[in-house]
Amino acid sequence: MLNIYFSAEDLGRVRLAAAPDPAWETLLSLHALGGSPDHIVFGPWRATALDRLDPSTSLLRRLSPPRGYSPDFLTPGVGTTLESTVDAVMSVGRTRLRSELALLPARRHTASWTRRLAQGEPETLRLLGGAIRRYHQRVLGRPWHRIRAVIEGERALRARDLLDGGVERLLSNIHPLARWEPPVLRVDYPVRQDLALNGRGLLLIPSYFCWGRPITLRDGELNPVLVYPANRSLQLLTEDAATPQPAALGRLLGRTRAAVLEEIAVSNGTTGGELARRLGISAASVSEHTATMRDANLIVSQRVTNTVWHTLSPLGRALLEGRPDDESHPMTRARVVARQA
Known part of the structure; x- marks a missing residue:
């Protein structure tokens, strides 16, 4: 008891x-x-x-x-x-x-x-x-x-x-x-x-x-x-039928970019340096991938003093969770990222 x-x-x-x-x-x-x-x-x-x-x-x-x-x-x-x-x-x-x-x-x-x-x-x-x-x-x-x-x-x-x-x-x-x-x-x-x-x-x-x-x-x-x-x-x-599986998400975004997006999601926000360390890729590669995803409105990047923090946008979370975003379906806008990968 x-x-x-x-x-x-x-x-x-x-x-x-x-x-x-x-x-x-x-x-x-x-x-x-x-x-x-x-x-x-x-x-x-x-x-x-x-x-x-x-x-x-x-x-x-x-x-x-x-x-x-x-x-x-x-x-x-x-x-x-x-x-x-x-x-x-x-x-x-x-x-x-x-x-x-x-x-x-x-x-x-x-x-x-x-x-x-x-x-x-x-x-x-x-x-x-x-x-x-x-x-x-x-x-x-x-x-x-x-x-x-x-x-x-x-x-x-x-x-x-x-x-x-x-x-x-x-x-x-x-x-x-x-x-x-x-x-x-x-x-x-x-x-x-x-x-x-x-x-x-x-x-x-x-x-x-x-x-x-x-x-x-x-x-x-x-x-x-x-x-x-x-x-x-x-x-x-x-899993919902519409939820992208890890392999499918990798084919859509590119394996490294999908890993960056998922790492940002599970961390509830992180820095470029942390992404590079955890994923074993270069800082330049992280910068390129985050810039592309930021342009596609999948993440939000904010500078705090000398550090840039990356967090998921509602669209980025909708893409990972396989559900429609309030404004548009994430898969539609994710094709922009795929073409740039």
Whole structure:
């Protein structure tokens, strides 16, 4: 049983995450990868996801077994962007790394790569950050708009609870396995855990890949969160027929240009230097591709001091998600890019 103890001050500090949390969706989707291929919701997604993995995913899977403990540092709770998540994970201190990794089963925390991570080796931390970024790009980036839609629907329901009955109705309806018994929220849990909020409030994080029951961090000294299943209608992450597949998008835009566009999408905005580093291409090549996509209104580039930031335009996002843009169908205007590739 998980018991979360509220004070009057804590009730006034209950918050609902504004968007899907990349860290939690990454971790919990890794759990789903290790689950049953016949899962009612995750089964079809799992079959597709396994084909998109690259070797770096094995590093993540060592840290996130489908059952039992996964280190808290993988879900730092720093916002809703992938880059903030990666930066936070790569900045974890050696003491915390060592203590949390020691809680993994022996066969996992004694592996050579995990030992180097526990020592806080910079290169190993960079490998971990890169693995998170690539996994999110290859596996979660394409269906992210569907994940986001599920979370937005759940937020709308909980907002109605809050408006109609206050925070106590919100807590009462959060999940069938959670019971509000003032001043305690009790959640059916595989272990006994007590979490005293002590005036810190509670962040509720609806999650697509959370399944079965709400979960929280092991360390009660960290910022309190409760992650709970949001997919009440059991929506699948299957591809729409109109959604461009990676190979098709590469044929349309050119492989490198398609990779640049997808990297901008999963990063929620990035710089030319970062694009060059992540994709292993020259700065001149990045500049050429971003200029072409900017001219085609697929991205927006803004100068901040001495750095140019690239973000997706609505048309660029519509192209990646395979849906019509408000003004015109993205495939029509994308032909301009294809002719210039």
